[in-house]
Amino acid sequence: MNPKLRKFIEFCKDFSSNKVALVAFFIFLLILFVAIFAPLVSPTDPYDLNTVSIMNSRLPPFSEDFSGNYFLLGTDGAGRDMVSAIFYGLRVSLGVGVLSGIFALIIGSFFGISAAFFGGRYESLIMRIVDIQLSFPSILVALIILAAFGKGVEKTIIALILVQWAYYARTARSSALVEINKEYVDAARCLAFGNTRIMFKHILPNCMAPLIVVGTLQTAHAISLEATLSFLGLGLPITEPSLGLLIGNGFEYMYSGDFWISIFPGVALLITVASINLVGDHLRDMFNPRLH
């Protein structure tokens, strides 16, 4: 059998040993599926003005309108079906969270590995910046950026990248420091490979395990932070209705007892974040019990 395939099967078996994490993983896959195919799986298009009727606004869960449309989770203030709004919202939330996570991973591991590789003043400078940034709570860093530069999709993503890159840089550096002293790096040096090639083709692949663990937990954090910022009106604009914005929209109807408009998007957010966290927790235990 192909050794890579065997390794993968072993990994799957190992992962399945924790039933909670396995269930969380399948829930996350389902959420991912719903988010990617939101236009196909949603009962209605919540942002198509032809199908949304203001007559249906604030219908409670399990209700039906006059033309026989069924609203499992009710409708919001503009008459949109909550199920569809949540599916589309998951798409935005996951999209922003994953995208910012990938960029932060790339930037953070670049600085982390190069810091470990070159050492000296360069390393001290990078790690000092990382330390200083990590001494500020993440919400404060995002708040400073968004308050000074205004809201928007790109700005929210930039803020989330800036919040996260330091965690990746620290993780990448500490695992690269271990790898650098191994023989294969010496061998690569003897072959006179370029620094870039050694750093990113030889060292980086061996640092991936801890980076993936940090990546899962950080993505959950980013999704939650984006929701918070959008709820506060600092994050995404109204044209990109993420789960945070949906919860914020429902907040004004809270006092009249229309709980479903902000509760259900929140439940979706909670399930998403918790499932990613549970998978991340288990991956952490599997890869490196000493991490954190």
Place this chain on the structure above:
Amino acid sequence: MLWFLLLKNSKMTAFICTRFAQSILVLFIMSLLVFGGVNLVGDPVEMLINPEADQAEVERVIRELGLDRPVTEQYWYFLVNAFKGDLGSSFIFGEPALKLIIQRMPATLELALFSLFISLIIAIPLGIYAGYNPDSKASKVIMAGSILGFSMPTFWVGIIFIMIFAVQLGWLPSTGRGEIGTFMGINSSLFTLNGLSHVFLPALNLALFKISSVIRLTRAGTREIILQDYITFARSKGISEKRVVLIHVLKNILIPIVTVVGLEFGSLIAFSTVTETVFAWPGMGKLIIDSIYNLDRPVIVAYLMIIVTFFVFLNLIVDIIYTFLDPRVRIKGDHQ
């Protein structure tokens, strides 16, 4: 011996000086960032001048604010004025931004302190229980709850609190600060019943993520302490288990927990922005969010500069305290 102490102290002094210089540098970079954000991205005239002003007024203010001068000169004036404590006046309230923020500071501090108190009161007993009986069902429920507490978005939990306790049950008020009482010269809403009823829900909401982390800390600490020799010794003397836990374990666990939680007090202030917005609590956090809505730029700039200064010096103090408490911190180049 004396020589060694001197060397140690001079190292310590050098360390403190470096950290202080770094703090000043961070403040300087932050002022560049905030100034750049307000003045270079977007139109400063539109942002800094009241939109209701007429043409003559606009030109007068442009000259007064020095917006017709080079950017470097403008930045210099911004710094000089900031040092004098002049961070501009609010468009909405017409009062100095600094004064507005200082007025709202007690409400935020009161909320943060009370939620710190709540989190310790709830989390320490639960954490000790979970550490003392790690295999019991209740401990597993407590630990699962703490993972859930990490995953739950604070603002959404706040909304649920309002729905359950204010809207459905009608037990507690959900918005604003209550009556303010005076005790020993301090004005606070914690000294009146009405005030306490107002502060309870927001403080509990703000305490949630702290509760989760303190439970984990306490549990880990308890599990470690319970294996120590002095606990075995206390038990062998025939001291009751109740006394062992309440006196010996609690006493030893309290010091590290109070240190960590106290040092993390800043994060409560940062997160109070969210809680204050949900519960319409009239603190600094709500002021900044309102100012962002209203494009009240002087207040935004002032708030950001104040909060950054606060954090930079808080971190400086934490660093210095840590060097006194833990000599390992002083080892150069240790970033682990």
